[in-house]
Amino acid sequence: MSAPVLAPPAISIRGLRKSFADHQVLRGVDLDVAPGSITALLGSNGAGKTTVVRILATLLRADAGSAEVLGHDVTTAAGQVRESISLTGQFTAVDDILSGRENLVLMAKLRHLPDPGAVADDLLSRFSLTEAGGRKVSTFSGGMRRRLDIAMSLVGDPAVIFLDEPTTGLDPAARIEVWSTIEDLAGRGTTVLLTTQYLQEAEQLADRIAILHEGSILVEGTLAELRALLPPATVTYVEKQPSLEEIFFALTGRPAGHGKGES
Template sequence: MRGPAIQVRGLEKSYKTLRVLRGVDFEVARGSIFALLGSNGAGKTTVVKILSTLLKADAGTASVNGFDITTQASDVRESFSLTGQFAAVDEILSGRENLVLVAELRCLEDPGAIADDLLERFSLTEAAARRVSTYSGGMRRRLDIAMSLVGTPPVIFLDEPTTGLDPEARIEVWHTVRQLAGQGTTVLLTTQHLDEAEQLADRIAILHEGRIIVDGTLAELKRLLPPAEVEYVEKQPTLEEVFLAVVGADGDIRTTATPARTSEER
């Protein structure tokens, strides 16, 4: 299909006297990652609920995968998957059973093969037979996103996908989101974390007081500020780099890390 995967024009939504959205406009290109950035209460989740037909807008128009959210709601629902702020997985079932269940509910052929393929794609094969209650936060979130991909939807909404996750789990989710876009899936990501939008997004829109106040690539947004002055600065490692160097990407403690010396040792 041609045209943007998501198109929003003049979206408005109020709850009695509270105006949450005041004319929101943006577009998301197919196969890209679009980050909707804003603080708590900015209206990010409201936008996602409207686009996913869970909520009706007071005014404005929007389309998902070329289908109008008002007049073609059923086609819209077949075009996307939604992953909310908290993992919607059944903890009593195993990871594989969760995926098979979703495939069966969607009346897909060979649910077992679909589940095995997604488990492999999301590096969950070794934990496939374990109950989800034994999974770490990052594993649960990866399973949650995998469940959203059953049926290969062209668009996926990720509403603050790293809420409550530790640093390692956040990085796991970031890697998963990059993989999705690399395979052609369009991702609309809502977040309040600046570094998350900076790491993942092809385009970033900042939602503030119900309006999009800026929309562009990271490079375009940086040009809104005065040109940087070149100065010599000794680069110090970030806390994330220290964390990964000590713990390691695989979770094993690095014994080669040199501990910092105390003032007494100096």
């Protein structure tokens, strides 16, 4: 019986280095991301997460090392990489004056897609924004704006999407809305590289977690593999108190208005 053939990684990074003046940000990063998976690049502010993403998105050139996206080198085949990816940054890139639908139609036109209106309507439906689609984005809540931002990133169906700290500044309900959106992306086969400084976010979403610290990957693996690095937990019996999250949603309800055009 022959061994199964493993698919090549969607993202492959080897020995990536980058400095700004005398400050060495990346010190030899190695990482593989499997197709259709969510990999979290977890690290504190200044760890180098955004620098990695900007290099992969061809917005920044590395000083040394190599990186490939879907087999395309980010330096020598930047055009092919850009055709295969999308990037959602830390701050939403939507036009407040336009409606949600108009933002999506504009993006579809910029990508020269044949039926921009149909593309916009499909994405509004996928991201539970149909009822709010005709409203100006300036009236959207934070969670709705971020969902629209991610929807715009998916115009043209990119195979790989980079999400750079996508829930920064969002309240707990909006964060859960975005988590659901990200899980849906991977469920549809999109490869997701997610940068975050929130441990719970990485634990909730990621198939694999890479901890980036001071420009280097300290460890990478599944959550179970990372847990196995520490001594086994001791069993103690304590009275369980409700978490702050449980209190919050008990008082306010589940993430209210998801898909109902809340503001």
